[in-house]
Amino acid sequence: MSKFKHDLLLRLIKLVDAVLMTIPFALCWYLYYSDRTASPFDEKSNLIVVLLFLVLFIIFGRIYDAFMMSIQRISEIVYAQFLAVAVSDLIIYVVICLLSKGLTNLLPGMAALVGQIILAFLWAYLAHHGYYATFPAKRTAIIYDVRRGFEKLIGKYGLDGKYDVVLTLCAEDCLKDLSVLDGIETVFASGIHSHDRNIILKYCIEHSINMFVIPRIGDVIMSGARHMHMFHLPMLTVSRYMASPEYLLAKRIIDTIVSALGLIVLSPILLVTAIAIKATDHGPVFYKQVRLTKNGREFNIFKFRSMCVDAEKDGVARLSTGDKDDRITPVGRIIRACRIDELPQLINILKGDLSIVGPRPERPEIAAQYCEEMPEFNLRLQAKAGLTGYAQVYGKYNTTPYDKLVMDLMYIAHPSIIVDFKIMFATVKILFLPESTEGVAEGQATTMTENEVTVAAEKKSENDDDVAV
Template identity: 75%
Template sequence: ELVYGQILGAMATDGILYIVICLMSAKLCNLLPGIAAIVGQLVMAAIWASCAHKWYYTTFPPQKTAVVYDVRHGMEKLINEYGLSQKYDVQVTLSVSECLADLTILDGMETVFVSGVHSHERNIILKHCVGKGINMFVIPRVGDVIMSGAWPMHMFHLPMLRVGRYMASPEFLFVKRAMDIVISLAALIILSPLFLITAIAVKSDGGPAFYKQVRLTKDGKQFEILKFRSMRVDAEKDGVARLSTGDKDDRITKVGHIIRACRLDELPQLLNILKGDLSVVGPRPERPEIAAQYCEEMPEFALRLQAKAGLTGYAQVYGKYNTTPYDKLQMDLMYIAHPSLIEDLKIMLATVKILFMPESTEGVAEGATTAMGQQCEETGK
């Protein structure tokens, strides 16, 4: 991933430099020197990343780690699927009851990961780890994420934490909206040729170029999201709202596979941003019927509606398309709890990188109408 980021950075920098040189010389310059420079940079980036990786893990060997879990499935997923064992030396895995029975098991560990443990039990482990100088990482529950955005204050001679709804300042919201307008307008102008080419390609099968769909944004307000059509016109002729299953989905057209892989189907949403329905960064806008299904399983899912929906977001960048709804919910609530323009800029830059990562466009399991259906299959519910 480090090499991938270096390659994208080099290509973007060289591309901008080439445009500047062409503008200054008032003519198209020879591309061969630029291509040679990019190839050289790619080789150097690969060598540098490999050497840096080896040096880092030689200088800072994996820390001795214990994993304390409440549900074994969650622990196994953390270690195996999320790659914890690749970066940490996992020496002990134990249930919370085993840990509380003998906290000295954690002594000698440098790091402890706590997954799915209730607050009372977790606090006991936390006090022990802090007392012993052990780093502790907590996989939070929804309530923990909300509490992380609390405002510390003093009232009635007591320390207090103020917890409430999305508490972004008016100044923050004003600047965020100004950024949305500038970015969407600039992107529409710069990408207008690509916009036109994509529209013509989509319309080649005889159907409409655009696809409108009702989605939810801040406070449950409904709006019509605009996308390039990537599926057959009769994709939902049975009336059932369902998420895509990725490349296996036979509803996706030939052009649709291409524009989905490059995320070009999302381009018309720039018009939604300019109009004010969406923000550049925010929680993913869900369909009302799918959001209702999520809320039946997870009432906390409605908390995502505290902020305006976005073209890209925390969960889209740091999760996968088929990451479980509960994990995505926590990511979005983490973003909502800590509003920051710097974080918005980081997410925008990270979005450029994931545009070309195949796993970011994966779908849900075949036969599942929503990602919740896939989560139930994975957990055996």
């Protein structure tokens, strides 16, 4: 099957899903809500409301990766579908309440949500199994340099049914004879020098081979380059954090509004948490910690205290070693699991120390350790630090500091309010996924030691990169 037909079929399958999710809502709207608004809707207006839900579901489905039947497990697809329909239903419910000039009965909407979840499971199951039954696994090659073992990830994430790894080769051997890629449909380039990678890339493009590249820091910086013409020549211009004044102003307004509303809406949770912490060991409710934000400026970040008062009495900065860390209090375990300990950072956002979206602020001592192996780590300080960020949404607890740095630089390279909103909504997806918790997994404190050789190798190869990325 040609790539065009393959992509067209996938789009049709995704459209079927969007229509299926819309059917329960449409029934709920036509049978109950449409006649109970302040101004009953005509047929045209009813259709607009249904189409609005369809558009919302498609938007949030893309944000939560709800349509990725080929690369996600069924459980992951259903979870993403649930989030997409739940957020879409919630938005429509708010609109209905505004039209009705008051709170309306939520039960019909909940019944529609149950129907949507059932249909989501059926679609996910059929689409996932149907995809692998229809499309045979692609003949795949892994070309590596400093990053080895990528083929293990394919099996770990259950993608061996999509990618059949028939060739694993170091870049040096591949460059000696590029014809070894003949008959290959997909290539994964893992940690290859940009000069060598570009040679392989050109060969793949010429021979219609799909190629996935793990970007390097230089690649990410260049991805934010602005295209222009000078001296009758094509040019790419790159500078330090090219965010426009309009973007920064809009971002600050959004930060102020969202943090203020968040503090008001969440005030009952904040109060109960404060009382629980104080009643447990009579220590301070909040924990202040020095962090770094834009241009290396230090500020005190606020968190609910989740550890004993003298957790770092020796003055040495340490990352948590996970649930078995005996420094964590009983209340601390609960608020960490629910991410409640992070909520006081809304105060930092309101003050202007933090943004809602940006690279997570690091402690000066930990940042200094990272910079010993990765001087580029300071490039994260081009933008204001954030409560959530690209690395928090798309990384995991065991994602290496180097890869988290690359993710943060990907965000910095493309400043956009749309991207900010996407990350904000995507953050909801990780709230109930324990593997995404920042720095709480056992062994996290030794990340730098375990990855020292890899990072050093990548750092060296980064310095050797060809400038024509």
